[in-house]
Amino acid sequence: MADIQTQDPVYKTDALIAEDIDAYLDIHQNKGLLRFITCGSVDDGKSTLIGRLLYDSKMIFEDQLAALEADSKRVGTQGQDIDFALLVDGLAAEREQGITIDVAYRFFATEKRKFIVADTPGHEQYTRNMVTGASTADLAVILIDARKGVLSQTRRHSFLAHLIGIRHIVLAVNKMDLVGYDQATFDEIVSDYSNFAESIGIKDFTAIPISGFKGDNIAIAPSPETPWYSGPSLIEHLETVDLGADEEQARPFRMPVQWVNRPNLDFRGFSGLISDGEIAPGDTVRIVPSGKTSTVKSIVTMDGDKDEAVAGQSVTLTLADEVDCSRGDVIAAADAPPQAADQFETTIVWMSDENLIPGRGYWLKLATQTISATVAEPKYEIDVNSLEHLAAKSLSLNSIGVAEVTTDKPIVFECYKDSKQLGGFILVDKITNATVAAGMIHFSLRRAQNVHWQPTTITRDDHSAMKNQKPALLWFTGLSGSGKSTIANVVEKKLARMNRHTFLLDGDNVRHGLNKDLGFTEADRIENIRRVGEVAKLMTDAGLIVITAFISPFRAEREMVRNMLPENEFIEVHIDTPLELAEARDVKGLYKKARSGELKNFTGIDSPYEEPEKPEIRIDTTAMTPEEAADLIIARIIP
Known part of the structure; x- marks a missing residue:
C-alpha cells in the first residue's frame, strides 16, 4: 500500500494487485463521504477543476495519464501539458465543443474523506441536468470566471442549489491567473455575489481564489501568488466542512418502506433506507398513513441483527404485531409521525421539452410512493435573475414555478426544508415514462386536512x-x-x-x-x-x-x-x-x-x-x- 501513497501523483498500475486493492479499501471504507457538485456558467472551468482535484489527490492510473496526455496533444491545450477537463468531459460531443453536456460523476479520496463529485453543465439549456446532479449533493462549488464576474447562470445555479436544499456553498473564483491574482477583482466579485446570495436566502458561503489551470489554492494554501488570502485551500475545506450528519439522526425516526420481505411463512419484515432518526428493538413506531402502532421486534441486516440503526442505513424491521404495512408506507416514531395529505403548495423545476399541461395526470414519485397527481395552473414563475414573480399559465423547459399539486389519495410527506427524502418528488409522464419535473413540497393546503369523506347509509x-x-x-x-x-x-x-x-x-x-x-x-x-x-x-x-x-x-x-x-x-x-x-x-x-x-x-x-x-x-x-x-x-x- 505504501507504493500507492507516494509523492508521485500517479498510481502505478502494476502495484494495484489484489492485496493492494484490499489494503486500499480497508483504509478508505470507514472515512466519511461528501457528495458535491461543481456548477456555474459556461467555460468557468468546472471540468478542469475536477480534473485537477483527481490529479492532486493521486486518483489517476498510469494508463489513464498516458491516454490523457495523448488526448491533450490531439485537441490542443495552448501550451499546457495536460488538459484536465478531458478527464471529465467523456462525451465526444463535449470534447468537440469544449463544453459539458451531461452530468459526469467522479470518485476520489484524500487521507481524511471520500468524495463523489458531479460536474454539471453550464449551458442554460442543460439546467435540468444540473438539477439532477444537485439532488443528492451536500455541497456546491459555484465557479466564477474572474474576468467575467457574477453572470446570469451563476445566479441561476446558486438559486437552484439553495432551492434544492444545499446549505454548504463554496464560491470558487477561478482563473485568477488571468487577472494577475488581483485582490481587488476577487473582493469585488465576492461583494457582488454576497448581495445576491443574501437576497435568495443563502446565509453563508466560503469564497476561495483559485486557478484550476495553475493549481493555486486547490490542494495547498495559501498559494504564493495570493499572499493576501489566508483561508483554506479547496481540498482542505472539502475535507473539514461539517455536514451536520448528526442533525438527521436527531430528527424523529422515519423509514419509507421499500418492500415487504416475506421469504417464508415464519418471517415478515419491512425493508427500507432510514432517512431520519434512529431506531432500536422495543421502540414504538407508527405506520403512516394508516396510523397503526406497534413496537420494533428486531433490526435485521446482512451482517446479523443489530441493537440499533441510524439514518443512512438500509435495514429490515420486524414488528411485534401483524399490522398492515406495504411499499410506500412510512414507519415512523409513534409520538412524532409525518403528515399525510393530498393537496400541496410546491415549487416545480420543469425539465421537459414539452410544456406543463395543467390538469393532466402525471405519476408523482416521492420516496417509495408512486401515485397519480395533477398540477394546477402555476401561481407564478420565478425569474432567477431578478427573483421577480411572473404570471404564467404553464411551465416550459428549465422554468421554475410555484403551483398546487393534487394527488389521487393522501401521501406521506414532510416539508422539503425538513426532509429531502419526504419533501422532494419527481413527476413522470404517464405515456412516455420520461421524468418531466422535480418538485419540492412547501406545505399541505389547509383544505386537504379539513375535507373528509362523509359516510352515507345508502351505498x-x-x-x-x-x-x-x-x-x-x-x-x-x-x-x-x-x-x-x-x-x-x-x-x-x-x-x-x-x-x-x-x-x-x-x-x-x-x-x-x-x-x-x-x-x-x-x-x-x-x-x-x-x-x-x-x-x-x-x-x-x-x-x-x-x-x-x-x-x-x-x-x-x-x-x-x-x-x-x-x-x-x-x-x-x-x-x-x-x-x-x-x-x-x-x-x-x-x-x-x-x-x-x-x-x-x-x-x-x-x-x-x-x-x-x-x-x-x-x-x-x-x-x-x-x-x-x-x-x-x-x-x-x-x-
Missing part, C-alpha cells in the same frame, strides 16, 4: 340493487363528426326500452352549463374531461348506466377517468371513423373553419387525436349503421 351497491342493474360508464370517443352523439343516443333509447336507468352526457350539452367557462386549448380540454369524469362517477354511484359522447382526444385523460371508477366499470367505445369521412359529414361546418384558420385547436386538424390502444369496444362506422353499432354495444354490456 352505491344499494343504489345498484334498487335499479336492478350494474352501473357502468360507456365512454364514446372519436373525431368530431364520427357519429358519437348519434350512436350514443340510439344506445340510450334502446336501453330505455329495456327499462334500464341511464343518463347521456353529451360534449356540446355540458358546455352550455357545467363547462361553459372552458375553451378548447389543451389545458381546457383536460379540465373539461376531468369535470365530466367526476360527474359521471357520481352518477354511477347512483347506480346509473352513464353514456358520454366526447372527442376526449388524449389517452391520458381517458385513463384519468378510468381510474376514477371501480375496475371494469369504465367501458371505452372507440367510434372509429377516418378523418376524410368525418370531414365529409361536417354538418356544423367546423372542419371548414379549421381548415381556413378561423377555428383554432381543432382535433384532427391542428390538434392531435390519440386513438385508443385497447378499447373495450371498437365501432367501425364504415361497416355498420348506428342501429347495428348500438346493438353490438348493448350486447357487450348486458348479459
Whole structure:
C-alpha cells in the first residue's frame, strides 16, 4: 500500500494487485463521504477543476495519464501539458465543443474523506441536468470566471442549489491567473455575489481564489501568488466542512418502506433506507398513513441483527404485531409521525421539452410512493435573475414555478426544508415514462386536512340493487363528426326500452352549463374531461348506466377517468371513423373553419387525436349503421 501513497501523483498500475486493492479499501471504507457538485456558467472551468482535484489527490492510473496526455496533444491545450477537463468531459460531443453536456460523476479520496463529485453543465439549456446532479449533493462549488464576474447562470445555479436544499456553498473564483491574482477583482466579485446570495436566502458561503489551470489554492494554501488570502485551500475545506450528519439522526425516526420481505411463512419484515432518526428493538413506531402502532421486534441486516440503526442505513424491521404495512408506507416514531395529505403548495423545476399541461395526470414519485397527481395552473414563475414573480399559465423547459399539486389519495410527506427524502418528488409522464419535473413540497393546503369523506347509509351497491342493474360508464370517443352523439343516443333509447336507468352526457350539452367557462386549448380540454369524469362517477354511484359522447382526444385523460371508477366499470367505445369521412359529414361546418384558420385547436386538424390502444369496444362506422353499432354495444354490456 505504501507504493500507492507516494509523492508521485500517479498510481502505478502494476502495484494495484489484489492485496493492494484490499489494503486500499480497508483504509478508505470507514472515512466519511461528501457528495458535491461543481456548477456555474459556461467555460468557468468546472471540468478542469475536477480534473485537477483527481490529479492532486493521486486518483489517476498510469494508463489513464498516458491516454490523457495523448488526448491533450490531439485537441490542443495552448501550451499546457495536460488538459484536465478531458478527464471529465467523456462525451465526444463535449470534447468537440469544449463544453459539458451531461452530468459526469467522479470518485476520489484524500487521507481524511471520500468524495463523489458531479460536474454539471453550464449551458442554460442543460439546467435540468444540473438539477439532477444537485439532488443528492451536500455541497456546491459555484465557479466564477474572474474576468467575467457574477453572470446570469451563476445566479441561476446558486438559486437552484439553495432551492434544492444545499446549505454548504463554496464560491470558487477561478482563473485568477488571468487577472494577475488581483485582490481587488476577487473582493469585488465576492461583494457582488454576497448581495445576491443574501437576497435568495443563502446565509453563508466560503469564497476561495483559485486557478484550476495553475493549481493555486486547490490542494495547498495559501498559494504564493495570493499572499493576501489566508483561508483554506479547496481540498482542505472539502475535507473539514461539517455536514451536520448528526442533525438527521436527531430528527424523529422515519423509514419509507421499500418492500415487504416475506421469504417464508415464519418471517415478515419491512425493508427500507432510514432517512431520519434512529431506531432500536422495543421502540414504538407508527405506520403512516394508516396510523397503526406497534413496537420494533428486531433490526435485521446482512451482517446479523443489530441493537440499533441510524439514518443512512438500509435495514429490515420486524414488528411485534401483524399490522398492515406495504411499499410506500412510512414507519415512523409513534409520538412524532409525518403528515399525510393530498393537496400541496410546491415549487416545480420543469425539465421537459414539452410544456406543463395543467390538469393532466402525471405519476408523482416521492420516496417509495408512486401515485397519480395533477398540477394546477402555476401561481407564478420565478425569474432567477431578478427573483421577480411572473404570471404564467404553464411551465416550459428549465422554468421554475410555484403551483398546487393534487394527488389521487393522501401521501406521506414532510416539508422539503425538513426532509429531502419526504419533501422532494419527481413527476413522470404517464405515456412516455420520461421524468418531466422535480418538485419540492412547501406545505399541505389547509383544505386537504379539513375535507373528509362523509359516510352515507345508502351505498352505491344499494343504489345498484334498487335499479336492478350494474352501473357502468360507456365512454364514446372519436373525431368530431364520427357519429358519437348519434350512436350514443340510439344506445340510450334502446336501453330505455329495456327499462334500464341511464343518463347521456353529451360534449356540446355540458358546455352550455357545467363547462361553459372552458375553451378548447389543451389545458381546457383536460379540465373539461376531468369535470365530466367526476360527474359521471357520481352518477354511477347512483347506480346509473352513464353514456358520454366526447372527442376526449388524449389517452391520458381517458385513463384519468378510468381510474376514477371501480375496475371494469369504465367501458371505452372507440367510434372509429377516418378523418376524410368525418370531414365529409361536417354538418356544423367546423372542419371548414379549421381548415381556413378561423377555428383554432381543432382535433384532427391542428390538434392531435390519440386513438385508443385497447378499447373495450371498437365501432367501425364504415361497416355498420348506428342501429347495428348500438346493438353490438348493448350486447357487450348486458348479459
